[in-house]
Amino acid sequence: MTTASPIVALRMASKTYGRGNARVEALKSATVSIQPGEFAAIVGASGSGKSTMLNLLGCLDVPCSGSCLLAGVETASLAVDQRSRLRRDTIGFVFQGYQLLERMDAWRNVELPLIYRGVPPPERGRRVERALDAVGLIDRARHRPGAMSGGQQQRIAIARAIVSEPPLLIADEPTGAVDAATGDDIIDVFHTLNRTQNTTVVLVTHDERIAHRCGRMIRLVDGRIVSDTPTDARRDAG
Amino acid sequence: MRAAMLAELPRHAIDALRANPLRSLLTILSVVAGVAAVIAMTTLGHGVSRKVETEINKLGVGVLTLRVGQRARGGKGASIEAQAFDYADVEAIRSSVRHVQSVVPLVSRKARVVSGRHNLMTTLLGTESDYFAARAWSVAEGRAFTAHEMHVGAAACIIGETIRTQFFQGGEALGALLRLGTVPCTVIGVLAPRGQSGEEDSDNIVAIPFDAYQRRVQGSPDIGTIVVTAVGGKVTPAQKDALEALMRERRRLDPFEPSDFTLLDMRQIAEASAATARMMTSLLGTIAVLMLLVGGLGITNVMLVSVAERRREIAIRMAIGALPGHILGQFLIEAVALSTIGSVFGTLVGVGSAVFLAPLLQVPFVLDADVVWVSFAMALAIGVTFGFAPARRAARLDPISGLRAA
Ligand SMILES: Nc1ncnc2c1ncn2[C@@H]1O[C@H](COP(=O)(O)OP(=O)(O)OP(=O)(O)O)[C@@H](O)[C@H]1O
Numbered sequence: 001m002t003t004a005s006p007i008v009a010l011r012m013a014s015k016t017y018g019r020g021n022a023r024v025e026a027l028k029s030a031t032v033s034i035q036p037g038e039f040a041a042i043v044g045a046s047g048s049g050k051s052t053m054l055n056l057l058g059c060l061d062v063p064c065s066g067s068c069l070l071a072g073v074e075t076a077s078l079a080v081d082q083r084s085r086l087r088r089d090t091i092g093f094v095f096q097g098y099q100l101l102e103r104m105d106a107w108r109n110v111e112l113p114l115i116y117r118g119v120p121p122p123e124r125g126r127r128v129e130r131a132l133d134a135v136g137l138i139d140r141a142r143h144r145p146g147a148m149s150g151g152q153q154q155r156i157a158i159a160r161a162i163v164s165e166p167p168l169l170i171a172d173e174p175t176g177a178v179d180a181a182t183g184d185d186i187i188d189v190f191h192t193l194n195r196t197q198n199t200t201v202v203l204v205t206h207d208e209r210i211a212h213r214c215g216r217m218i219r220l221v222d223g224r225i226v227s228d229t230p231t232d233a234r235r236d237a238g
Numbered sequence: 239m240r241a242a243m244l245a246e247l248p249r250h251a252i253d254a255l256r257a258n259p260l261r262s263l264l265t266i267l268s269v270v271a272g273v274a275a276v277i278a279m280t281t282l283g284h285g286v287s288r289k290v291e292t293e294i295n296k297l298g299v300g301v302l303t304l305r306v307g308q309r310a311r312g313g314k315g316a317s318i319e320a321q322a323f324d325y326a327d328v329e330a331i332r333s334s335v336r337h338v339q340s341v342v343p344l345v346s347r348k349a350r351v352v353s354g355r356h357n358l359m360t361t362l363l364g365t366e367s368d369y370f371a372a373r374a375w376s377v378a379e380g381r382a383f384t385a386h387e388m389h390v391g392a393a394a395c396i397i398g399e400t401i402r403t404q405f406f407q408g409g410e411a412l413g414a415l416l417r418l419g420t421v422p423c424t425v426i427g428v429l430a431p432r433g434q435s436g437e438e439d440s441d442n443i444v445a446i447p448f449d450a451y452q453r454r455v456q457g458s459p460d461i462g463t464i465v466v467t468a469v470g471g472k473v474t475p476a477q478k479d480a481l482e483a484l485m486r487e488r489r490r491l492d493p494f495e496p497s498d499f500t501l502l503d504m505r506q507i508a509e510a511s512a513a514t515a516r517m518m519t520s521l522l523g524t525i526a527v528l529m530l531l532v533g534g535l536g537i538t539n540v541m542l543v544s545v546a547e548r549r550r551e552i553a554i555r556m557a558i559g560a561l562p563g564h565i566l567g568q569f570l571i572e573a574v575a576l577s578t579i580g581s582v583f584g585t586l587v588g589v590g591s592a593v594f595l596a597p598l599l600q601v602p603f604v605l606d607a608d609v610v611w612v613s614f615a616m617a618l619a620i621g622v623t624f625g626f627a628p629a630r631r632a633a634r635l636d637p638i639s640g641l642r643a644a
């Protein structure tokens with residue numbers, strides 16, 4: 001493991017939801033540090049706090065206590081606008097359950113992050129095309145999400161996350177709704193990005209087989225990190 | 239960089255509005271109603287001021303009218319018994335009140351005009367040529383009375399437009415003979431048309447020299463009204479006081495007796511009626527603005543509902559890179575799009591109803607080109623004002639809770 005500064009790190013980060021009887025401690029004093037270029041998987045049972053941790057890493061949310069450093073910046077100390085900017089400039093998100101905009105076709109969904117980044121139209125077109133090509137759906141560009149299969153929608157969501165070429169890609173169960181073969185294809189896309197562009201990838205999965213294809217596996221039980229180990233994939237690569 | 243973003247926003251707004259056409263339509267309608275009301279009211283308001291203006295010009299500003307009798311206070315009983323003016327009063331004013339331009343006697347009664355088999359009830363006036371100047375009323379055809387005609391009380395008459403059309407249709411009126419009651423008269427002039435004045439037709443009128451009226455129609459020296467105009471078109475308070483004092487003295491009134499005549503300042507009357515018209519206009523304007531407010535609140539309401547329904551969309555946009563400013567801009571543009579469409583149609587409806595209402599309210603239809611700017615400014619103002627609160631709510635949404643909203 002390198003000792004360069006981490007792209008994102010949690011220190012004793014906790015997150016609780018609700019009050020009184022409804023109080024849930026979704027994440028308990030998690031400490032984890034992700035280096036640039038890493039490929040990590042978070043595994044755990046349903047409700048173990050995987051999405052919660054991912055939201056903190058992705059700067060969509062801030063910890064109740066402890067700290068989250070993204071690109072060296074303490075996210076909780078930022079104003080909403082600054083946090084939005086930091087998120088926009090560092091992170092590509094793939095959500096649990098696609099989260100595509102139904103009113104727009106695939107092309108426009110993928111184009112949206114570039115619009116918010118102020119990329120001018122000709123450049124925009126080239127990058128959308130490249131992203132759709134990477135997930136193998138360039139021929140579905142003008143289809144709306146409703147007219148696509150779950151696996152196709154998932155891949156459009158991935159194209160949307162990678163189109164802005166973010167240094168950190170965060171994916172919540174990107175293979176959850178697809179068959180094994182498609183799941184492998186999706187992980188291949190991430191691997192390619194990881195190798196060719198040194199994109200850092202953190203993903204959540206239920207699938208041990210897929211987790212073993214990632215270089216590092218972080219296991220959550222009941223909101224607590226119980227193990228954080230390199231995998232065979234990493235030993236192979238190393 | 240921001241230009242690329244700005245070019246994109248309207249498209250997203252249109253998409254969003256199209257996604258719920260019925261709701262968009264209803265909101266647009268509420269704006270249409272408000273803008274239409276404002277446009278109609280301002281347009282009619284212009285008509286009202288135009289009407290007041292012409293009305294004032296008709297009355298002739300800088301004119302004082304003296305009438306016999308005083309309206310009894312508190313409305314009990316009729317006018318106080320009072321003695322009429324006579325020509326000596328006219329001459330006294332001419333010689334002792336400073337800076338008067340003209341002083342003319344005015345007597346009138348209803349009379350029947352007859353020519354051949356036609357006849358018509360009209361208002362018969364006995365006066366002098368200066369009367370028409372005082373009322374800013376020009377003789378369109380022929381001429382006014384000459385000094386000689388007035389001196390001898392010649393059997394000459396000046397007729398209004400209504401008399402001309404009733405008796406002479408397209409033909410020549412000048413030189414024709416009319417019988418006024420029992421008095422035959424030659425037409426020497428036709429007055430310019432003035433139109434309706436309230437219920438009355440100002441053009442149904444025949445004027446003859448004061449002397450002729452006195453001798454042949456009335457048979458007494460009594461004068462009911464004296465019209466005084468001031469040099470420079472403006473009556474000064476000093477002139478009014480002088481006139482009042484002079485008449486009181488001539489009528490031998492004790493200092494504590496009320497005047498048994500009335501001094502009307504036409505400018506005051508005109509200004510009073512202008513003030514009434516202005517008040518009416520601003521009252522209607524207030525109602526229109528209230529309607530606009532209701533329309534605007536309609537936008538706020540629809541946008542709030544829309545923000546609540548689209549929490550997931552907003553959260554997704556935020557998570558993939560939208561800054562709060564982008565979200566704010568998107569929703570403001572949606573609100574402005576609604577108000578702009580509403581105000582375009584509202585302007586058309588407003589101008590349309592002004593065209594329709596103007597004749598009913600007896601005011602001219604005056605279309606002001608500024609209407610376009612007014613409605614454009616209103617659209618922008620309504621959209622931004624009433625869209626701001628919902629847009630800000632959207633921009634402040636927490637992405638996590640939005641993403642969980644299915
Ligand atoms: N916004 C919230 N309000 C209340 N409780 C929440 C909220 N988000 C998460 N939780 C709770 O926190 C715990 C962890 O949730 P989280 O979504 O992180 O689980 P997960 O590991 O992603 O599960 P899954 O595999 O089912 O997606 C759960 O008990 C969940 O009910």
Ligand SMILES: [Mg+2]
Pocket residue numbers: 050051052096172
């Ligand atoms: Mg989850």
